[in-house]
Amino acid sequence: MHRIIFYYFRFSVSQSLSIVSFGFYGPFSNKPATYRASIKIQDDLPEPRDLAEASEEVIALPRDIFHVKFPKPVPVQANKWYRAWFAVKVSAI
Secondary structure (H helix, E strand, O other): OEEEEEEEEEEOOOOOEEEEEEEEEOOOOOOOEEEEEEEEEEEOOOOOOEEEEEEEEEEEOOOOEEEEEEEEEEEEOOOOOEEEEEEEEEEEO
């Protein structure tokens, strides 16, 4: 069985920083699952630009947290809006 989840949220920060990864929870069942997670950060403009993308396939253990890392830190400026996009494909093992 496969399940695909798409999600995005807008965010802003009060101090400039760099984002290196996003963390995801593993399955809440008692069995491991294969996760194919893709992440993307865009600036929140009428025509958004992709600032960074990454994807990773992991075997996630129950109730564990795994991280998908960007190839290099993504600088995020204070008081500017961004979008973080996620697509996760879950396959039972």
